[in-house]
Amino acid sequence: MPTPLPARPAQRVQLPAEFDDELRARLAALDTASDAHAREQRPENTVLAYRADWKTWTKFCEQLQVPVTAATRGTLRAFVEYLWKYEERAYSTVDRKLAGVAVTLRQEYDVVINKRDTKSARELLKDYRRQAEKDKEPARGRGKAPAMRVDALRQIVDKCGDDIFGVRDRAMLLLGFAIAARRAELAGLRLRNIVEDPDGNGLLVHVRVSKTDPRTVPVPYGTNPATCPVRAWKTWVERAQITDPDRHAFRAIHATGSVQPKGITPARVGDIITAAGARARIEVLFTGHSVRSGMATEARRAKKDPKAIAQITGHKPNSKVLHGYMQIVDQWDEDDNALVGIGL
Structure with missing residues (x-):
């Protein structure tokens, strides 16, 4: 039988709180570079759409007199109601605006919306759509693009x-x-x-x-x-x-x-x-x-x-x-x- 190799002594894992200034600076630079790379990969129209979504959310929060970071179950449902009933937006537009707000809050403010709160807002949106179909309301939005045969x-x-x-x-x-x-x-x-x-x-x-x-x-x-x-x-x-x-x-x-x-x-x-x-x-x-x-x-x-x-x-x-x-x-x-x- 081959002679087993001697076991290496276990190395102590360094915790983030113990990082020195030089390592923190390198990690921060990596974060910045990765953020820039991620932005470059995102389609331009998606960037513009998220910017428009945030503008809509900011306007809504001003009317509701709450901070833009107050993305709770109640505010998100109110946002859906505002977009659907008062601005008469299409289903896909409302759904995307919820996503755009979530992305901006996470990237710009380090605020992560509770998944259950987002789910409750989308469930309300689905209820609105079902009711609109039941009432035979006209379809919203531009509809499907005609296929170029x-x-x-x-x-x-x-x-x-x-x-x-x-x-x-x-x-x-x-x-x-x-x-x-x-x-x-x-x-x-x-x-x-x-x-x-x-x-x-x-x-x-x-x-x-x-x-x-x-x-x-x-x-x-x-x-x-x-x-x-x-x-x-x-x-x-x-x-x-x-x-x-x-x-x-x-x-x-x-x-x-x-x-x-x-x-x-x-x-x-x-x-x-x-x-x-x-x-x-x-x-x-x-x-x-x-x-x-x-x-x-x-x-x-x-x-x-x-x-x-x-x-x-x-x-x-x-x-x-x-x-x-x-x-x-x-x-x-x-x-x-x-x-x-x-x-x-």
Whole structure:
């Protein structure tokens, strides 16, 4: 038998109260750097939304005459009532504002809201929604973005010009469709996030700025060169002459046609998608989310497995949102529509 190694003497664990000033300074610097990195990973529209959520909460607290840090069960329920009944906000907006307030309180004031208090506020919100549905009130909010189907996508990219604006818009639309991108995800892409597959199969797109978990989408060459996202991307990179891996993949363009160093905002991405649809005279008013819903819808229509679709969209396989995309297609399928094949 091998001779056992002598046991090492147990080392005393140093407690935080015993840290010296030099260690505290290094840990503080690490905290600051990690906070900055976390902020950089957050989509710009999420940052702006949280800022707006906090502004709403501040206004509400002033009216209620309580400190902004007083996030209790009572104040949170009152906040929900205020948003739902008096400001007539959509369900998703109220739910997000609760999240935005919680995030800001935790990050800026070190105040952590009791989970039971947050749950009670959300339960009240669900009660309001159930009552609204029972009373058959009109749906609030903008509703789902219309899906940009492949036939519409073909018409749209065909109307993108051959100038630098058209080259960028074509690449953005096709790549956005291929990775089922939210507008913030397209705006957040850096050049380093889009790389060629080593075996020449297409592109590997690393979606790092996302409201959900990061994902990597393998984008193959398209069978139709006119709608191939890989070819469109390569054309844009060549024409724009962008090489800095840390700068945005899609850039602002000056009226003179000069490609700018700065990227475009999520709102601008949505505007470009909407304008491209209007330019092609598509009757449907597409929005920044339309390429995402369009990809999921078309993939399901092609009988792709929901798990395969979820890997591209970043949804959980049992996601209610993803299931909603499925229903758009499945409602006419003989296996899912009880009226098909019964002899009518």
